Amino acid sequence: MTRSANRRMRIFYLEDNPLIAFHVEQLVEDLGHTYVGSLDSFKALKLQFENYSMDVALIDVDLADGRTGPHAARWLKDRKIPCLFLTGQDHIAADAGDIALGTISKPVSLQSLADGLLLVPE
Amino acid sequence: MSEPLFSFGKMQEVLILAPYRRDADYVRQLLLAHEIDASVATDSDTLADQLRGVPGVLVATHEALKPEVLETVAAHLEAQPSWSELPVVVLLDKNARTETLRLHLNRVWPRARQLFYHRPVRPAELISGVQSGLLARRRQQDLYENLEREVELRRELNHRVKNILASVTSIFEMTARQAASLSDLKQDFRGRLSALAGIHSTVFDAAGEQVSMSEVAALILEPYRREGAYRIRASGPDVPLNREAATTLALCLHELATNAIKYGALSVDDGNVDLIWSHSQTSGELALSWIECGGPPAKEPSRLGYGTRYLRSAMTMFFGNPPTFEYTVEGFRFSAKGNISRPN
Structure with missing residues (x-):
């Protein structure tokens, strides 16, 4: 185990499918991190960002307000929040490769989430 | 593109x-x-x-x-x-x-x-x-x-299939964590999967992939009505829902119905349920209540099941604020409201 794997992080999730958000919430807690909440659109994120304290954000590509995941990642990056795409749209995430630390493919598993989170710098 | x-x-x-x-x-x-x-x-x-x-x-x-x-x-x-x-x-x-x-x-x-x-x-x-x-x-x-169109369609299809698989994975994981026995797992997983399959077909068959709140309620509650002993009344105006909204509401209604059957008003012959919703076209606010009565008094569980936790988490996301769970002597009550035409 590396040190970063032991680090407890506050994790936020931008996702419009509540089933997947709920599942990821469980996985985040299984990994010993803190799940700080989720929102379903970039628009909602911009309005409510101040209500969440996060160390890293997981972001889907397609959200309730369209294909706005990459815009949200850019917006968060400008606010010094590192992002990981968590999506089935790997090709779009790959196009936006410079914005995020990496991509976790759907369906997500405990292992793939843990591996993805290792990319978050200390 | x-x-x-x-x-x-x-x-x-x-x-x-x-x-x-x-x-x-x-x-x-x-x-x-x-x-x-x-x-x-x-x-x-x-x-x-x-x-x-x-x-x-x-x-x-x-x-x-x-x-x-x-x-x-x-x-x-x-x-x-x-x-x-x-x-x-x-x-x-x-x-x-x-x-x-x-x-x-x-x-x-x-x-x-x-x-x-x-x-x-x-x-x-x-x-x-x-x-x-x-x-x-x-x-x-x-x-x-x-x-070009074919490439685009294949991408969209792949995207949808992946989303469905991810949803099914999540349902399975959620169900498996909760299940005390293999037969619990089978029954709960089958029920959730068939709610998901049902809403998928309903939305697919609907013109423009829009269905109404009444259609969602009918789809999920009809099987329980057919079993005869159960009385579930559903009433409310036509509210158009897109694919994502219809799916979320269907899965949530499914959780409410199965909870009522296991522990609530539908666990006894005399119990019944009112599902009531209202919708303001000007503000876009949808208010939804699930009211059980005639069953055993509802007691707040010491530990929330995954179904209830999902209900809370999904409804919070859907309405933009958390729903209310009430455990009264008359029975369990659930209500949620929020603006479903929130700026997207």
Whole structure:
């Protein structure tokens, strides 16, 4: 185990499918991190960002307000929040490769989430 | 969308290769008189650039076919996308040996639709040759667009399948964590999966992938009504829901119904449930209540099951604020409200 794997992080999730958000919430807690909440659109994120304290954000590509995941990642990056795409749209995430630390493919598993989170710098 | 591989800017324009100025002007004027756009390649240096604009048809005179020209055109033909086949009209000298040249051009210019005319060529003949070339180009463009659309559809399909698989994975994980026994797991997983499958079919069959709140309620609650002993009344106005909203509400109603059957009003013969919703078209606010009565008194569980936790989490996301759970002597009550036409 590396040190970063032991680090407890506050994790936020931008996702419009509540089933997947709920599942990821469980996985985040299984990994010993803190799940700080989720929102379903970039628009909602911009309005409510101040209500969440996060160390890293997981972001889907397609959200309730369209294909706005990459815009949200850019917006968060400008606010010094590192992002990981968590999506089935790997090709779009790959196009936006410079914005995020990496991509976790759907369906997500405990292992793939843990591996993805290792990319978050200390 | 990524940039198109190929530009169609000039696919309806004719490129004329004729070293003798008067020939070039003559052909150009003739085409223009028939409302066909044309431009002239003045030398072999600019030819490659002009080919990059993708001509609709190439018209070349016999004397234009110099080695460097043959090579430049060949390179363009080589680089064509698979659906493209450049129509070429060659104007031969009167006494040219057609067969030799035809064989040669077939070899050095693959994937070109070649037409040969002897000079002097009748204007009507030349025009009809060019027009048939342009028509072929239009068909090629249709083919290209269909191929593009197919790629797009396959991507969308892949995306949807992945989302469904991810949803099913999440349902399975959620169910497996909760299940005390294999038979619990089977029963709960089957129920959730069939709610998901049912709403998928309902949304797919609906025009424009929009269904109403009443349809969602009917889909999820109908199986319990049919079993006879249960009384579930559902009432509320028509509220149009998109695929995501309908799916979330269907899965949540499913959780409410199964909870009622296991622990609530529907666990006894005399119990019943009212599902009531209202919708303000001006504010976009949807308010939803699930009221159980006639069953055993509801007691707040010491530890929330995954179904209830999902309900809370999904409804919070859906409405933008958390729902209310009430455990009263009359029975369990659930209510949630929020603006479902929130700025997206």
